[in-house]
Amino acid sequence: MSLLKLSNIHKSYFLGKEESKVLNGIDLEFNSGEFVSILGESGGGKSTLMNIIGGLDREFSGELLLNNEKLDHRKEKQLDNYRRGTIGYIYQSYNLITHLTVLENVMVSLDMTSLSHTERVARAKQLLEQVGLGEHLKKHPNQLSGGQKQRVAIARALASDPEIILADEPTGALDSKNTQEVLAILKKIAADGKLVIAVTHSQEVANHGTRIIHLVDGQIDSDVRLGEPDSQDKTPAKIEARPLRAGASYLSAFKHLLYNFKQNSLIIIGTAIGIFxxxxxxxxxxxINSYIQNQVNSLVNPRSMTVLSNPSGKKLSNTEAQQSMQEFSQDPTKFFISDQQLTQIKKTKGTASIEPGYQLGTYSLNYQGKNSNSSGIQSYTKAFADNNLKNGNWPKSNEIVISKQQAVTLLGNNNYRSLIGKKIGVVINWLSAQDTPVQVKTDLTVSGITGSSSASGQVTLLNYSSLRSLLKDAGARTEPNFISVNAKNLDNVNSVANSIRNQKINGKHAFAVMTVGDLLKTINTYVSLASTVLAAIAGISLIVSVLMIVVTMYMSVAERTKEIGILRALGERRKDIRRLFTAESLMIGFFSAIFALIIAWLASAALNHALYGLIKFNIVQINLSNVIFAILVSLFISLIAALLPARKASRLNPIEALSAE
Structure with missing residues (x-):
């Protein structure tokens, strides 16, 4: 039984409707141990026949049988397996991969076998020793002579222990000495029981084989045996072929990335700038969000919430509650709290304290002939954080806490602290029980001074009981106009606030509630929107990065067209080619993200150092989610950029790719 049999092989090329026959009814049988030379002039069909035997050409009619089993050229997967496990190629132009070393070129075939990494390396070294290149393992092809390159090609062809070696003009680019050495190697390969088929123009080369087939105009002109095959017995396969491992594709992509590092580094930098x-x-x-939150929490107890009466009677959203708070600040006389409302609030579960409070109208302070006029004097509640108080203590009975600005106005910038413990005159404008203007006049002892860099820290406060007594004595309205509620812990602030929002009196929602969280949420929404817009503007550069990677990948496909043909001839699948280029693009994206993270860290450290002296806060805070986002975005845009070039690479015709320059 023959190893390889070709029956009635026909092949034509078409230029429009014009047919040009290349092979016209080829019938051949080949056996193990033969060294067959296919001889003929250019255009006679030699290379086409070799491409059909090698499983590269699928567009023909007829049958090809391997060990009496038909090879269906319509099934791409079957052809990939055939080339991977049965065929070894040796080319006139060597077709070595330039960015790989001598050892790595041989390893390309071995990566598609069942051998372990250690076994693959050992076999590659052994084969290179056999062809006399044991001292050149780490060299690249451009550092070798023509004869040495051809020996690397022979070692690669033998690597996976194929049954058939196809040699396309194996000595065409060699001098006479190297020609004799290569032919001796091919004869030895045949003597080891493999089928060697060499395509050549040279009668001298053909005479070294055991058989010469002469092709003329696509037909067999003669088939002459010069001797018997060295071995008629098929050498059993020692190495099992298998599809390429994903890790091998990633490693190959990484090697190419490093080989063209100068070109790729520009792409990495460009992409990194956008991500940065x-x-x-x-x-x-x-x-900024953290800074605002820190500032607000330093002034206001985060467990507190402000409750107002709700004249509308409908349940208010956070935005509507904020509008009520603004109206309250402008005119607090519209929000008086009834005894029924206060009683209702006190039934709320999860609260640590419930304090009615006053925020009154305009007022004036006077001390030794100096006056300070302002508006919004109010009662002290636990909503105020201790950071508000810069000097002294919170107010008790018949005491007042004033702002630093007011203290400076009354006593001067150098001595304002000495106002603590002294009595000052206080005049408050409010409403009488008949809603007519009334003034509340009294003298109160200054117990403390508030103040901060923000206006909200400049407040004037009285003890609630004292303020209620003063209002009552002056005949003014004594109903509180807000309630300060403190939750037991931070975790249940929202649940307490929602419980109050849902409370009804006479079938109507009675309260508007504003928490510190609501305030922060609104502020953070605006800050986040602004930062998102800025990030989106910066993200436009990512589109440029995508285009840069696309162009780079297309250039890489063009530059590596022959390499793609080589890999396909060795048995790599289309998906392996796609993965090769996709992996390289993803690596560009990954290294871009890493570089972006480094420069972002350096830039944020520099900005924080420069601004810390002013605001005592790290204003740039890149968190883990930002890091993960940057890496994912970088990988995503790299993947998107690689899809079309990788698809194009995988769809290249192996025969045309091998002929590319």
Whole structure:
């Protein structure tokens, strides 16, 4: 039984409707141990016949049988397996992969076998020793002579222990000495029981084989045996072929990335700049949000919430509650709290304290002939954080806490602290029980001074009981106009607030509630929106990065067209080619993200150092989610950029790819 049998092989090329026959009814049988030379002039069909035997050409009619089993050229997977496990190629132009070393070129075939990594390396070294290249393992093809390159090609062809070796003009580019050495190697390969088929123009080369087939105009002109095959017995396969491992594709992509590092580094830098800008603006948004939250929490107890009466009677959203708070600040006389409402609030579960309070109208302070006029004097509640109080103590009975600005106005910038413990005159404008204007006049002892860099820290406060007594004595309205509620812990602030929002009196929602969280949420929404817009603007550069990677990948496909043909001839699948280029693009994206993270960290450290002296806060805060986002975005845009070039690479015709320059 023959190893390989070709029956009635026909092949034509078409230029429009014009047919040009290349092979016209080829019938051949080949056996193990033969060294067959296919001889003929250019255009006689030699290379076409070799491509059909090698499983590269699928467009023909007739049958090809391997060990009496038909090879269906319509099934791409079957052809990939055939080339991977049965065929070894040796080319006139060597077709070595330039960015790989001598050892790595041989390893390309071995990566598609069942051998372990250690076994693959050992076999590659052994084969290179056999062809006399044991001292050149780490060299690249451009550092070798023509004869040495051809020996590497022979070692690669033998690597997976194929049954058939196809040699396309194996000595065409060699001098006479190297020609004799290569022919001796091919004869030895045949003597080891493999089928060697060499395509050549040279009668001298053909004479070294055991058989010469002469092709003329696509037909067999003669089939002459020069001797018997060295071995008629098929050498059993020692190495099992298998599809390429994903790790091998990633490693090959990484090697090519490093080989063209100068070109790829520009792409990495360009992509990194876009990701860096997005990271920086996101980190700036995080820092501003944290700074605002820190400032607000330093002034207001985060467990507190402010409750107002709700004249509308409908349940108010956070935005509507904020509008009520603004109206309250402008005119607190519209929000008096009834005894029924106060009683209702006190039934709320999860609260640590419930304090009615006053926020009154305009008022004036006077001390030794100096006056300070303002508005919004109010009663002290636990809503105020201790950071508000810069000097002294919170007010008790018949005491008042004034702002630093007021103390400076009354006593001067150098001595304002000495106002603590002294009595000052206080005049408050409010409403009488008949809703007519009334003044509340009294003298109160200054117990403390508030003040901060923000206006909200400048407040004037009285003890609630004292203020209620003063209003009553002056005949003014004594109903509180807000209630300060403190939750037992931070975790149940929202649940307490929602419980109050849902409370009804006479079938109507009775309260508007504003928590510190609501305030922060609104502020953070605006800050996040601003940072998102800035990040989006910066993200435009990512579109440029995508285009840069696309162009780079297309250039890589063009530059590596022959390499693609080589890999396909060795048995790599279309998916392996796609993965090769996709992996390289993803690596560009990954290294871009890493570089972006480094420069973002350096930039944020520099900004924080420069601004810390002013605000005592790290204003740029790049968190883990930002880092993960940057990496994922970088990988995503790299993947998107690689899809079309990788698809194009995988769809290249192996025969045309091998002929590319």
């Amino acid at each position: 800008a997005v990271l920086l603006f996101s980190g700036l948004g995080n820092g």
